[in-house]
Amino acid sequence: MATVIDKAKREGLEARDAQRARSSRRYLGLLTGAAVVTFLLIVGIIGTILIKGLPSINWAFLSDLPREGMTAGGIWPMIRGSLLLMFGTMLVVLPVGVLGGIYMAEYAGESRFVGLIRSSLVSLAATPSIVYGLFGLAVFVLAWKLGTSLMAGWLTLALFSLPVVIITTESAIRAVPESLVEGGLALGLSKGQTIRKIVLPNAASGIATGIVLSTGRAAGEAPPILLTAGIYYSTGQLEMNLETLRKPVANLPYHLAEGYRQGGVIPESIIWGTCVVLMGLVLLINLGAILVRARSRARSLQS
Amino acid sequence: MNNGTPLEDYVISARNLRAFYGNQEALKGVGCQVAGRRVTSLIGPSGCGKSTFLRCLNRMNDRIPGFRIDGDLRIMGADPYAKGADLMKLRRQVGMVFQKPNPFPMTIFENVAIGPKLHYGLKGSELEGVVEEALKEAALWGEVRDVLTKSGLSLSGGQQQRLCIARMLAVRPEVLLMDEPCSALDPISTAKIEELIVALKERHTLLVVTHNLQQAERISDYTAFFMFGELVEYGQSTQLFGSPVKSETQDYVSGRFG
Ligand SMILES: Nc1ncnc2c1ncn2[C@@H]1O[C@H](COP(=O)(O)OP(=O)(O)OP(=O)(O)O)[C@@H](O)[C@H]1O
Ligand SMILES: [Mg+2]
Numbered sequence: 149m150a151t152v153i154d155k156a157k158r159e160g161l162e163a164r165d166a167q168r169a170r171s172s173r174r175y176l177g178l179l180t181g182a183a184v185v186t187f188l189l190i191v192g193i194i195g196t197i198l199i200k201g202l203p204s205i206n207w208a209f210l211s212d213l214p215r216e217g218m219t220a221g222g223i224w225p226m227i228r229g230s231l232l233l234m235f236g237t238m239l240v241v242l243p244v245g246v247l248g249g250i251y252m253a254e255y256a257g258e259s260r261f262v263g264l265i266r267s268s269l270v271s272l273a274a275t276p277s278i279v280y281g282l283f284g285l286a287v288f289v290l291a292w293k294l295g296t297s298l299m300a301g302w303l304t305l306a307l308f309s310l311p312v313v314i315i316t317t318e319s320a321i322r323a324v325p326e327s328l329v330e331g332g333l334a335l336g337l338s339k340g341q342t343i344r345k346i347v348l349p350n351a352a353s354g355i356a357t358g359i360v361l362s363t364g365r366a367a368g369e370a371p372p373i374l375l376t377a378g379i380y381y382s383t384g385q386l387e388m389n390l391e392t393l394r395k396p397v398a399n400l401p402y403h404l405a406e407g408y409r410q411g412g413v414i415p416e417s418i419i420w421g422t423c424v425v426l427m428g429l430v431l432l433i434n435l436g437a438i439l440v441r442a443r444s445r446a447r448s449l450q451s
Numbered sequence: 452m453n454n455g456t457p458l459e460d461y462v463i464s465a466r467n468l469r470a471f472y473g474n475q476e477a478l479k480g481v482g483c484q485v486a487g488r489r490v491t492s493l494i495g496p497s498g499c500g501k502s503t504f505l506r507c508l509n510r511m512n513d514r515i516p517g518f519r520i521d522g523d524l525r526i527m528g529a530d531p532y533a534k535g536a537d538l539m540k541l542r543r544q545v546g547m548v549f550q551k552p553n554p555f556p557m558t559i560f561e562n563v564a565i566g567p568k569l570h571y572g573l574k575g576s577e578l579e580g581v582v583e584e585a586l587k588e589a590a591l592w593g594e595v596r597d598v599l600t601k602s603g604l605s606l607s608g609g610q611q612q613r614l615c616i617a618r619m620l621a622v623r624p625e626v627l628l629m630d631e632p633c634s635a636l637d638p639i640s641t642a643k644i645e646e647l648i649v650a651l652k653e654r655h656t657l658l659v660v661t662h663n664l665q666q667a668e669r670i671s672d673y674t675a676f677f678m679f680g681e682l683v684e685y686g687q688s689t690q691l692f693g694s695p696v697k698s699e700t701q702d703y704v705s706g707r708f709g
Contacts, residue, residue: 327553331615334509334549335566335622336542345565346555
């Protein structure tokens with residue numbers, strides 16, 4: 149009797165196992181397909197840019213000024229402008245974003261209102277950059293009378309990066325082990341001392357990664373700059389002084405957008421070359437962020 | 452016991468101490484007086500409130516939302532929960548070591564120096580002196596004197612725990628709270644910490660939570676047996692382990708449950 153039941157049971161189980169194996173094969177197939185499509189897309193995009201753009205890359209292209217109404221020469225002013233935009237944005241974002249993240253993680257608590265702020269941050273992080281561009285245009289350029297300028301660009305790009313920086317700072321702080329926080333408090337350190345001496349050093353690499361990645365991304369965005377800081381061609385703008393802050397600045401995304409719009413006038417080689425440079429810049433920034441993270445991880449595990 | 456003695460004569464006195472996590476009552480009216488410069492063990496089955504009691508003493512549970520206490524508690528004569536009580540001062544007087552060693556990810560020297568530096572503004576050779584003294588007191592100096600600039604995380608588990616003890620001692624606390632300080636350690640490291648605990652009572656009042664009954668018997672002058680949030684029996688360790696008064700204690704120390 150028992151063996152009969154066992155047999156029936158076993159057959160049932162085998163059927164079920166076979167069913168499960170079939171469905172996991174199906175899913176595996178789907179996942180592999182999705183991965184292959186993604187991979188091909190990325191390779192396709194990067195490959196196209198590299199094939200078309202790499203031939204124009206040489207030292208002169210990177211370090212020269214544009215010549216003959218932008219139809220020849222290099223793109224140094226645009227590279228410099230993008231770097232200027234990025235570092236300035238970082239300067240603005242660093243204090244505001246980090247303090248905001250500390251506040252959200254350690255002081256805000258869990259009220260309804262804080263929940264609302266938190267979901268607003270998430271929505272803002274997903275808001276298209278053109279919206280920030282329009283906001284920057286209305287507030288910084290017009291209302292604050294900064295004009296189309298480097299400074300307006302910094303503020304706009306800073307706003308654009310801020311939600312991500314606050315969110316990543318908050319999560320880096322929350323990721324610091326509770327046992328370390330308790331260790332600090334048990335020594336009689338105040339909350340502020342514990343945050344400064346124990347929490348922040350442990351969250352630093354996560355915070356830095358968030359800042360670098362988000363400002364790096366901001367530096368590649370055309371729409372906010374288009375409306376607040378961009379200028380297509382700038383001769384004699386290479387000297388740096390306080391006036392630079394009030395003047396518009398040439399930069400890579402803008403150059404691309406304009407260059408493409410004026411289709412035909414600008415040689416394609418320059419546009420593709422600019423593309424490669426912009427991509428390379430963003431890649432370098434991300435690589436930097438990865439290195440920062442890896443190094444501090446190695447340090448915290450060091451012997 | 453000792454009902455006629457005023458609370459202030461003991462380093463720690465609790466009367467009808469109750470603690471709640473939200474609606475759950477974790478301590479149901481605990482009363483005891485802890486003698487100074489002695490080792491007191493806290494034993495009892497898991498979840499009986501040993502850690503809760505310990506963490507009331509340095510207000511570590513303040514951070515837990517919904518936690519509150521009720522009753523009377525005195526530490527060196529003062530009510531740590533009184534309005535306006537100085538929380539940082541309390542924690543300087545009442546140090547704590549945790550179950551899992553938690554050295555800060557900084558150098559060995561910095562781990563020990565952080566307390567005296569921030570609290571007393573010590574620098575230079577004065578600070579170095581305090582660090583050395585604390586490391587000696589924690590029986591770690593000989594092992595780390597040449598590697599003070601290495602990360603605290605590079606030490607073995609037992610060394611890390613002694614580093615945490617040194618870090619606590621450098622702040623010059625009177626009371627030392629240890630919540631299962633050996634349960635993450637190997638037997639040799641455990642023996643070292645036990646030796647250290649006994650040596651430390653010369654200048655400190657120690658409360659040690661442990662699940663190891665032999666350990667409690669070896670190291671402590673007094674033992675408190677907790678069960679279901681109540682202090683079932685409290686007295687000299689020889690008495691409590693040798694001839695317990697309550698049948699629950701008898702059952703627990705003879706290993707019949709727990
Ligand atoms: N953070 C918390 N939130 C809610 N309840 C808690 C919390 N910490 C402890 N408790 C509860 O309080 C009671 C006492 O817990 P406590 O940690 O003091 O026990 P313990 O004697 O230290 O146990 P163990 O030997 O397992 O460490 C338990 O019922 C536990 O579930
Ligand atoms: Mg416990």
